[in-house]
Amino acid sequence: MITADLLEKYGASKKFYEKTATVFEEGKLPTHYYQIVSGEIKMNNYNDDGREFIQGIFYKEQSFGEPPLFLNQKYPASAVAVEESQILCLLRSNFMKLLEENPAISIKIIENLAQRLYYKSVMAAEISTHEPEHRVLKLIDHGISYFNFKKDANGFLINFTRQQIGDLTGLRVETVIRAIKALEKKGELKIINRKVYR
Amino acid sequence: MITADLLEKYGASKKFYEKTATVFEEGKLPTHYYQIVSGEIKMNNYNDDGREFIQGIFYKEQSFGEPPLFLNQKYPASAVAVEESQILCLLRSNFMKLLEENPAISIKIIENLAQRLYYKSVMAAEISTHEPEHRVLKLIDHGISYFNFKKDANGFLINFTRQQIGDLTGLRVETVIRAIKALEKKGELKIINRKVYR
DNA sequence: CTTGTTTTATGATTTAAGTCATAAAACGCA
């Protein structure tokens, strides 16, 4: 999103997070702007009996956790490394300075937030009013442009586990497994040795 | 958000929408920036069997429908007047020009989008992993700062119908009615001649 | 290789919320 050069010019430092390491926690106040150099980060919540909900998954060059940073409010979810990741971290005050001095960046931030709001609108409607199969298919279709699914001879490889799909759509693993099977039977997607293609 | 003066300087015109009139429809491409002068607008979706989901409700001085405007993507939901409303409408190209020539406005847009993303994150987690009572209470609590609930001697008056609460939380009216009764019994809120107070 | 963990899979059972039916109270407007 923002070039590494520019971030470093304002004092950003690169930090390493190993798999399952926490970048920030729900309920804490934001201190930094975060932009992924490499790896994969998920934002998630747990309810009282330990059930996970994944707000989103982010990949290289993407930023995350800005809304509370701008509003100076507590994080509504935690950020956790899904795999080993490198992240550029820039102190809030320096990030704000960067924004002020580089108005063109604002437009990029706006487009990024707009994209995420769009995704959330689509998924909110899905989760509230559609059955499992519809929800799963919508996540996958939206994900083709939103997440980094790679295309090969069989179509787009949906590189999520059934559990992740469940945590992104508010469904249980078993329900996702059954929905995916049903969708395969209907010809909406393919399962090639347990991997899902669309 | 943006002063009426500035919007008008760039050619915005004030339009009147009567109750239930549509401002824009799901699936259409955006053409204008919209900012409410007076009244109340809801953004909603309908699923295949006519069930409604309300994405959000907006009041005077708030804007809505920007994400697709910035991304040049189809609206993921429709916008409908809940009551008679006046809206300032500014053509996309002129709005973009306004933004370019007034960098300070960008920050306001960012804060606004951040606020909405925050609301969506909170509600997504609620809808996916919490029971009806929790969902209703969270909507109400978040709504106290987000929607324009007025405080009086009995507390904040939640001026939503049970149906609207259902459409905002993905629950059916009957479930909302039962959840609200249960919450009253637990002392979490008050019902004074059918009106809900918190 | 072996072993422990994660992921996918399937069947049986339970349950919370949706659905259906019905009605009274409140509201709106002609």
Added chain:
DNA sequence: TGCGTTTTATGACTTAAATCATAAAACAAG
């Protein structure tokens, strides 16, 4: 001030998805 509509309300019942149990396949680590 009367009448149609909307909103709130409650009880009975149905059902879709969650839960529970179990296991095989795949993967990861030592």
